[in-house]
Amino acid sequence: MDYKIDGNDILLEQKDFDLDETLDCGQAFRWKKIGTDCYSGYFLNTPLIISCEDRDKNLFRLKNTSEQNFLDKWYNYLDLSTDYGELKKRFSEDETMSKACSYAGGIRILRQDKWEALSSFIISQNNNIPRIKGIINRLCEHYSGYPSAEMMKDETPESLAFLRSGFRAKYLVDAVSKINSGELNLDAVSSMPIDEARAALMTIKGVGPKVAQCALLFGMYRVEAFPVDVWVKRVMERWYPEGLPDCVKGYEGIAQQYLFHYIRNLEE
């Protein structure tokens, strides 16, 4: 990771980073493509416009970003402390993983907010990505930013009708209620042993194994969490009927992102 200040912007040189593969791959739902290799989005309610200036030189521009903002927020959010080149090398001992890694080599796991990831993946169930984005967009427009659970304390399934989120509204309300009552503390969950953390999240109505694993992986950077959705189920049946290879051990969640992207595009 290397960067310099350029006027009001940060110029970042970063390998193993592709904006489409990282910001528009179904792990986060608030990034919008506003140009060629250019996205606009948020971490919590801090906005960012980021573009790739030179693909050969791995050069990215974070617009209107102070050095402090970059180091305090975006360095962590974009997971710049993790060497994905090293991970891919390790994963590539396995033939299928090797193909998946070279197919979408610019994937990174975003270190998202706990509540935003949990609530986003509650909304994601039995739903498609464009509609998930639409629902989250309506939520953020209504609240002028992504609302905390505290801000949503008075919501009911009826008051959330404007989201047009269908049967998922009551699940959001249950999550809000358990967090505000203190029955569930996401900071505490994030440091629990993985099985315990998953079980705690699954006390929320509408949170099953898949949503819990996504909340752990994308909201709490628990990279050993392995969400199995319809696509990853196909991956497992096709290539790993005996289970995942040893070379991804401890980083199953990151491997999952490569595999998810790989099989989705393979079957399109």
Add this chain to the structure above:
DNA sequence: TTCCAGGCGTATC
């Protein structure tokens, strides 16, 4: 029109 989407709750066995 019917089918499906980064699943889960419930009923039934």
Add this chain to the structure above:
DNA sequence: GATACGCATGGA
């Protein structure tokens, strides 16, 4: 514990 089915909504 396994399996079948309904679920809100909207795009294909």
